[in-house]
Amino acid sequence: MASVTEEQVELARELIQSVPPGEVTTYGDVAAHAGLSSPRLTAWILRTDGHDLPWWRVIAASGRPSARPPERQLDRLAAEGVPVVDGRVVLKECRHRF
DNA sequence: ACTTTGACTAGAA
DNA sequence: TTTCTAGCCAAAG
Numbered sequence: 001m002a003s004v005t006e007e008q009v010e011l012a013r014e015l016i017q018s019v020p021p022g023e024v025t026t027y028g029d030v031a032a033h034a035g036l037s038s039p040r041l042t043a044w045i046l047r048t049d050g051h052d053l054p055w056w057r058v059i060a061a062s063g064r065p066s067a068r069p070p071e072r073q074l075d076r077l078a079a080e081g082v083p084v085v086d087g088r089v090v091l092k093e094c095r096h097r098f
Numbered sequence: 099a100c101t102t103t104g105a106c107t108a109g110a111a
Numbered sequence: 112t113t114t115c116t117a118g119c120c121a122a123a124g
Binding site: 039044 | 107
Binding site for chain 3: 003004036037038039040041044048
C-alpha cells in the first residue's frame with residue numbers, strides 16, 4: 001500500500017478514541033496497531049483528518065507533549081488524571097496498552 | 099517529477 | 112539530562 005487507506009485512518013481513530021481519560025498513547029503505538037507504515041502517518045492523520053479526535057492524548061514516545069500549544073495540553077492531561085512530572089508525561093505509568 | 103515539510107523515533111554526542 | 116542526526120513515509124507545493 002503506497003498510501004494510507006480509509007481502513008487505516010478509521011482504525012487509528014478508533015484506537016485514539018478508545019484511550020480512556022487518565023491514560024495516553026504514543027504515535028508509534030497507534031501506528032503499529034493501525035497498521036500504519038510509520039508513526040509519522042499517525043501525526044499526519046491527527047493533523048489532517050483527526051481534528052475530531054482527542055489529539056491531546058496522543059504524545060511523542062519521548063514523553064513530551066505534542067508540538068501544538070503544549071501548555072494547555074499538559075494541564076488538560078493532568079486534569080484527566082495523567083501523571084505529569086516537571087512538564088513531562090510519565091508514559092511509564094499512563095501508557096495505554098491496547 | 100522533484101523538493102520541502104511535518105503533532106515521529108531511536109540512537110549518538 | 113538535553114540536543115542533534117539520520118531514517119522514515121506520505122502529502123503538498
